Amino acid sequence: MQIAFDNSYARLPDRFYATLAPTPVEKPSLIKVNEPLARDLGLDPVALTTPEGLAVLAGNKVPKGASPLAQAYAGHQFGGWVPQLGDGRAVLLGEVIDRHGQRRDIQLKGSGPTPFSRRGDGRAWLGPVLREYVVSEAMQALGIPTTRALAAVATGEPVYRERAFPGAVLTRVASSHIRVGTFQYFAARGDEEALRALTDHAMARHYPQAETPLDLLSAVVAAQARLIAHWMGVGFIHGVMNTDNMSIAGETIDYGPCAFMDAYHPDQVFSSIDRMGRYAYRRQPEIAVWNLAQFATALLPIMGMDHKEAVAVATREVEGFADLFTAAWEEVFAAKLGFARLDEARAALAYDLLARMARGKADFTQVFRSLSGVDPSLARDEFGDQTALDDWLPRWQAHLDEEGTDDATRRARMQAANPAFIPRNHRVEQAIAAAVAGDFTPFERLTLVLATPYTDQPDHADLMAAPAPEEEVPATFCGT
Template sequence: MQIAFDNSYARLPGRFFAPLAPTPVRAPSLIKVNDGLARDLGLDPAALTTPDGIAMLAGNQVPDGAAPLAQAYAGHQFGGWVPQLGDGRAVLLGEVIDQTGIRRDIQLKGSGPTPFSRRGDGRAWLGPVLREYVVSEAMHALGIPTTRALAAVTTGEQVHRERVLPGAVLTRVASSHIRVGTFQFFAARGDEEALKALTDHVIARHYPEAETPLDLLSAVVAAQARLIAKWMGVGFIHGVMNTDNMSIAGETIDYGPCAFMDDYHPDTVFSSIDRMGRYAYRKQPEIAVWNLAQFATALLPIMGMAHKDAVEVATRVIEGFADLFGAAWEAEFTAKLGLAQTEEEDVALTYDLLMRMAKGQADFTRVFRALSGENPENARTEFSDPTLFDAWLPRWQARILTTGRVARMQAANPAFIPRNHRVEEAIAAAVDGDYAPFERLTAVLVHPFRDQPEHVELMAAPAPEEIVQATFCGT
């Protein structure tokens, strides 16, 4: 495999990572290569399907020019501080410059134990690999900043979780894998030299317009405000918004117990490990603020001013999240409701619809897609009590701009999302050796805003017996 690596992270001081190669697997077999992403990275998709390509994707061969390593980081997990985390089941092969001039990481996830594995096996089973492939690529197609899936392979080995399951490796691509927890790792150790080096690296890589740590904080706050607003606009619930799962680049990262809502309710939680609802749908903006406050705290020692003054200016930046998020959220829902511009009463109109959807157990995606159609009255059938919708409809109709409404709204309201029961259906079939549901799902989700009548059943809400009550972390 000829890959033009340029590994900037590997040039940082040795305490940023542990250099090591992936652990080879017994009998790798290709599941899927993302041809379009491969070409974007300057790679030959056909070469990735050869024995040498598959060996690289499985971690059995390290390509020339790679600098494989596991990154060190720390983090708050469900609010509790963990001083030592790091890549416990992932190895960063290296970085490439894509066809648009953007630096991208290529990482193997599920590639074996590392010094940060904390007694784990460093492996992934097939289910989480397919879930991350499906959901991350769907998020990309929805226009939401995200890590992406380049390829998935099986390992020919078994992974022991609640039961014995087939192993797999995901090749993940990101603008970087640097997290809030990466900064926390060095701040907790009082390593200001490393904090400065990391800050310079991130500014050069992601925010070249920034000049100071405070500028970096402002840029990351703005990026996260935009990102979380986009999550809210499609009913996405990350499920595990720990500080080690918040990307400094403003991308969605680490698709563990994530899910898209079916019936709308602001308190919806899917993660099996989120027993207190810390990361419920409605709480995602405030958790983002909490995480960003930890980022700000990590930067305080290198702000170049007295501690009290640094706290004051950083606090103002964090407090600015509310207005940034509010504006981004309003823009998302203004587009979803087909409004030409947001007026003061439109925010109340939006919240009133959401409240009625919660009371009426209405499907989030299907309501907005139905409103986008030629006959928006069809949305009433999504409500257990249609009169809830009937009382709202005339107020909305008085506000919408009818010219070009359908095309405009359908470009903001997807017909297809990776519904939980369909993802689980694809995983179950794949465990039995049938990848057809996975292939079909990924193909449909490439065009989420397009009507695809031949796949209309993938738009359907789950039947009562199909409802997924909980999603699980891959470890």
């Protein structure tokens, strides 16, 4: 099995990481290989299923050309500063250039303890591995920037949390694993040399048009504005938007207690550790700003200007998030409502719909998908009070008529923006429970259906449905 590694992060100074190999596991077995992604990376998917390939994916063999390492970073976790975090249960094997000319990290998650484990076991149990596989690949199919899942492997060893669970390793692929917290790590240590090296590396890798630290800040602010707007458009709640979980590449990273809303409410929280609602659905844009302010603060020492001026220009860049996010949000919700664009009146119409959905506890995904159909009035069925949209629907139609949008154009535009299928919490949990019992059929079905989320799939209509009351999942967990 050949992997054409070209490991640029490993060429950075030693203090950026700890060099170590993954910890071998007892009895690995393959759960799934993502064949299309393997081919995109220039890998042979068949080779990944061989004993040698399995050994690599399990962490039992380091392939030729790899430079395995655990990255160092710091971060604010729920607003509290932690000066050293780092990859506590992950090892970056190396980087490849994919078939589109893009550099991609290949990382093993759940591969054993590292110097950053903080007394943890460095392992992952099967549930979080399958959740990240399902949700990250669903996000890719939804068109939202994300890390990817190349493979999942069972370790044949137990992992102990509240009880014993089967262990697993996820092979994760990302444009990079550089986080806001990576910059914070060196800024907190006053290591300007490392900050400059990291900034140059990040610009060359992700934003080659950028020439200065301020350019990098501007690019990351814009990327995050677009990303969070897309999250909001599918009802996604990350759950742990700590600065160490914000990728400077603008990708969704670290799928811990994440969830997609069923019934819409702007204050919805799922994460079992988010007791104060810091990372609730509606707060995600403001938390992104908070995180970006920490990123800007980390860059101040290398801005090349006096401190007061650096603070002023960095503040302006971070404050620019609001307009960028609003523009991206309006683009997302214009498409969701069948418009070419949102003016002030149509934006008010969108906000009015969301307010009605919150009052009526209407399913976020189903309302927009129903509006996308031949008979938009079927969206009424998602509300307890079926008169909730009686005066809204005619106003919406009037705006469509004003724009000159014919029905076929409306349906095409909306069905390309409003998925029929999302990774519903109860379905993910059911797939995990079945897999723990040895049945991976529900997991395979989920990954198959979610690969084309905007397509009606009548044979799988049950996966579209909101949960029955007894199926609702009120809380999600990190699994660490």
